[in-house]
Amino acid sequence: MGRLTLSGIGKSFDGVEISRDIDLTIEDGEFVVFVGPSGCGKSTLLRMIAGLEDITEGDMQLDGQRINEIPPQERDIGMVFQSYALYPHMSVAENMAFGLKLARTDKAEIRRRVQHAAEMLHLTELLERKPKDLSGGQRQRVAIGRTLVKEPAVFLFDEPLSNLDAALRVDMRVQIAALHKRLNATMIYVTHDQVEAMTLADRIVLLSRGRIAQVGAPLSLYHFPKTLEVAEFIGSPRINTFTVTVVDPGERQTVVRLHSGDTLTVAVNGKHLQSGDSATLGLRAEDFVAAEQAEATLNASLMVAEKLGYETLAHWQVVGIDVPLTQRLDGLTRLEEGQNVRLGLAGQHCHLFDQHGNACPRQVEVDGVSQ
Numbered sequence: 593m594g595r596l597t598l599s600g601i602g603k604s605f606d607g608v609e610i611s612r613d614i615d616l617t618i619e620d621g622e623f624v625v626f627v628g629p630s631g632c633g634k635s636t637l638l639r640m641i642a643g644l645e646d647i648t649e650g651d652m653q654l655d656g657q658r659i660n661e662i663p664p665q666e667r668d669i670g671m672v673f674q675s676y677a678l679y680p681h682m683s684v685a686e687n688m689a690f691g692l693k694l695a696r697t698d699k700a701e702i703r704r705r706v707q708h709a710a711e712m713l714h715l716t717e718l719l720e721r722k723p724k725d726l727s728g729g730q731r732q733r734v735a736i737g738r739t740l741v742k743e744p745a746v747f748l749f750d751e752p753l754s755n756l757d758a759a760l761r762v763d764m765r766v767q768i769a770a771l772h773k774r775l776n777a778t779m780i781y782v783t784h785d786q787v788e789a790m791t792l793a794d795r796i797v798l799l800s801r802g803r804i805a806q807v808g809a810p811l812s813l814y815h816f817p818k819t820l821e822v823a824e825f826i827g828s829p830r831i832n833t834f835t836v837t838v839v840d841p842g843e844r845q846t847v848v849r850l851h852s853g854d855t856l857t858v859a860v861n862g863k864h865l866q867s868g869d870s871a872t873l874g875l876r877a878e879d880f881v882a883a884e885q886a887e888a889t890l891n892a893s894l895m896v897a898e899k900l901g902y903e904t905l906a907h908w909q910v911v912g913i914d915v916p917l918t919q920r921l922d923g924l925t926r927l928e929e930g931q932n933v934r935l936g937l938a939g940q941h942c943h944l945f946d947q948h949g950n951a952c953p954r955q956v957e958v959d960g961v962s963q
């Protein structure tokens with residue numbers, strides 16, 4: 593079992609508070625990813641779960657048992673670090689067995705667990721090698737193996753792939769997802785990487801300034817961010833945003849005016865807004881529509897086109913908007929620098945945020961997901 597409950601968790605270093613009011617239940621077998629800007633407290637929270645940092649406030653329970661004061665080695669929790677620090681003079685097998693030897697586990701049992709972990713991580717052929725004779729990806733797999741042999745109820749990963757190159761990251765990401773499927777263990781994973789978060793997580797916990805900004809399934813955070821901050825953090829390229837004026841706020845839809853003078857009926861509940869308020873309109877790079885089918889258009893000229901092969905990211909300069917708007921286009925789209933277009937907008941596809949950065953709840957369903 594591995595059900596983890598955090599209630600009112602807070603952390604201060606020398607009287608300086610870095611996180612507070614963390615309430616979160618992670619179910620047995622769940623894959624949860626902590627993301628958030630640098631310094632928001634992701635690693636510290638993970639280290640508190642591991643027992644490597646004291647908990648200043650609140651209660652932490654694993655399967656109903658309070659673990660606040662239980663030392664790391666006695667928690668049924670295993671952690672994989674970013675720097676995998678293998679013992680250079682030991683073979684792969686010895687590295688993996690080391691923790692179990694210290695815990696005086698029976699020799700036959702150690703052998704069984706090392707072999708089993710090696711099979712799962714495709715390390716069987718490498719068991720006699722020394723770390724210096726392994727690639728970065730293989731070393732990281734040994735580091736995971738070292739944790740795997742302990743058979744913990746909860747696995748913690750602190751940016752385990754950040755030292756690997758792009759291709760290896762993809763490879764390891766798939767292996768970690770496969771491992772989770774096979775083990776069905778609870779996993780908590782800290783990353784900066786959008787794609788890792790979106791692809792691995794059952795649920796994402798987005799932290800901001802030491803507090804939980806939003807918790808939910810990846811697509812729920814993507815399509816229904818509760819704040820502008822969450823909308824800007826989830827998704828790559830970053831969501832386009834610009835200021836609009838509220839014309840007619842309503843419960844099912846809210847009409848706003850753009851710089852171009854056009855109005856747009858956004859499918860959000862904006863009843864707490866006032867006519868004349870400024871608000872921030874958000875739309876993702878793939879959410880522009882053809883000008884002919886649009887409710888509103890913006891005149892734009894092409895600044896830069898980033899051709900990625902499978903897609904092209906067009907960065908448009910629009911009068912009255914300081915930053916370029918980014919549009920995701922098919923990789924075969926022909927574009928010329930300086931080209932002028934009318935960018936089409938449809939209110940169904942837009943987000944609206946009030947002056948405090950809170951999202952007006954969307955009144956649409958996207959990909960079968962709703963607010």
Ligand SMILES: Nc1ncnc2c1ncn2[C@@H]1O[C@H](COP(=O)(O)OP(=O)(O)OP(=O)(O)O)[C@@H](O)[C@H]1O
Pocket residue numbers: 605610628629630631632633634635636637784
């Ligand atoms: N031992 C410590 N003493 C004092 N302050 C600390 C200590 N460890 C972390 N901090 C501070 O706590 C805050 C959160 O740090 P933490 O490493 O948890 O953030 P993070 O979200 O993991 O950041 P990153 O993504 O950059 O790794 C930071 O402001 C950091 O400077």
